[in-house]
């Protein structure tokens with residue numbers, strides 16, 4: 001099935017002092033959803049955002065929200081993110097002792113379900129869960145920090161997962177996260193990705209957020225919204 005790919009700016013690279021304006025700018029520029037990176041200082045060596053920040057994003061734009069939980073044993077925190085208005089909750093394969101149970105906890109909250117794998121985790125580890133989830137996330141950096149360099153090994157993993165999804169005629173989205181910019185976005189799409197996460201290349205773009213989103217949308221073959229075009233004439 002041919003779907004047009006989506007862009008998910010990661011607010012990890014946003015100016016937190018102006019978070020509302022930053023996500024609103026993503027929406028004006030034509031991004032599809034906002035990606036919120038949640039780190040617990042256990043699964044990864046960094047500490048970031050919680051449900052209140054997701055709720056603040058919810059109040060600041062009309063885009064769908066997705067959280068990427070880089071959190072060990074995330075079950076207890078899942079309801080708070082669902083209550084904050086998050087549409088899709090992604091957990092890490094490596095962080096869940098009972099992944100099927102965690103998937104059911106997310107479903108009970110009526111959120112969509114994603115499962116992520118680290119660069120060192122082979123794609124076949126998702127084999128038995130793929131039919132039960134809405135999104136598979138291939139990490140193209142070791143999770144924990146924004147601004148890292150894209151690991152090209154992610155491309156072969158995207159190709160493998162694309163084949164697993166298509167062979168079984170699943171509707172699961174395929175997302176890639178880490179170091180995505182205009183130099184590798186096309187290759188990720190060609191490898192089968194349907195959602196691109198981008199932090200630094202959106203929020204730290206030289207021409208601002210609109211330019212960052214516009215540049216990636218152009219790589220995706222989509223027309224950026226004319227955020228900087230003059231308002232319609234009377």
Ligand code: DX5
Nearest residue numbers: 143144146147178179199200
């Ligand atoms: C890394 C995070 C990514 C990251 C993306 O642990 O999951 O979402 O913030 O940021 P960039 O695009 O800067 O790699």
Ligand code: ZN
Nearest residue numbers: 010037068177
């Ligand atoms: Zn992420």
